Amino acid sequence: MPINISEKASAINSTAESALRAAIMVIEKGGSTEYADNVFRRIISKSGAKDVAVMWRLDNVIMSYSDGENTSTLVKPVKGIGTDLTAVSEIIELSEDIFEGKKELSSLNNEIERISRLKPLHSSLTLIITAAFAAAFYSKFHDGSIADVSMVFLSAVIGQTLRIKLKRKEMNDGMITLICGLLSAGITSIVLHLGYGKVDMPTMIGSLIYLVPGLLMINAFVDMTRQKFIFIGTQRIVNALFLFMILALDILVAYTFIKL
């Protein structure tokens, strides 16, 4: 049965929407823009859309395409950036399967829905313990004493617990970094004020190391090395620098308290 033009345009439009949704999910789950772009292009290549162009930004993603008759533009928002690299791997595999014909295009929306409902790779308890050990190992790497290591371990446990609770309330990253950083650095400064441990920069950084925007910096670095993603890479770098400034502010407040 021949497909009329409006049905074809509708199918292209539906696939374009889904491709963009999958690609945005990659960014929202902590993947680099190159991964998102690859996912998008693999899926859209199966739709029959022509003259596809996409502009990647950290707040919105804009794409335009032609169905042969008309040109359409889609703008979709990027909601908060989280961390779930397992979901990113799943989306990449899905796009490869669709590209290679192992999965039908019609199953795309259900698969995206399934991936969006995947449980995080690690439980909250694992993340709290890992953050505490990261702090302890960082301190030990910088020749921290037992007192320093215990102090940053405790600060990270309490800070990361609060961080997970605040994330569930969908608070923005800057505010979370400020509050949790103040709490962790505050605990460290109280213990140091009482005369335990060594007052130096590595000890203070150790108590906040779990808040360092590592994945943001990684993605910024990856984006900047690909010349076509410089804009979103710059946005990520500015975002990471902003979080670093907040962490520095947390440390300064803690230092001021130690000197009282």
Added chain:
Amino acid sequence: MSLQEILTDCLWSALFATSMSILNSTPYRYIFATFVCGFTGVLVRDLFRGWGFSVNWSTLFAAFMIVMAAGLIIRSRYVPPIVLICSVLPQWASVSMFKFLNDLRLVSISGGDELRNSTIDMSANLAIVILISIVIAIGFFTGLKVLKLIFRDPELSRQNG
């Protein structure tokens, strides 16, 4: 530094790198690679420093060896950036970065000798941050180019990765 001190440093560094990778939800299959690369990076850096190289050259060789180790463990030219970055994190100039931000504040409120000292400190810390970041980038870039020569067949590489 004695060999025992170097190896102890390597262990803490590798454990720190591994913790950061778990915290960033790295897939399980890359966690072992991160541990080994974190260990290798500091080992290479400290050995080169022991042989009289500057910290910049030592970090460059360390970054290069991190990429090589990651590529050989994963057996692919497509090394996940998260493995590289988490492995190199212990060597990044984090202390200098925070000291630089603190110096920015000091420069704005100091005068006389204190201002001069703060300004010199600020320039030194900024230079360390920039140089260490650049040498890490060069080490990674060179390592990835060499990996492409080792794993010439992209398809085979993709299957292994």
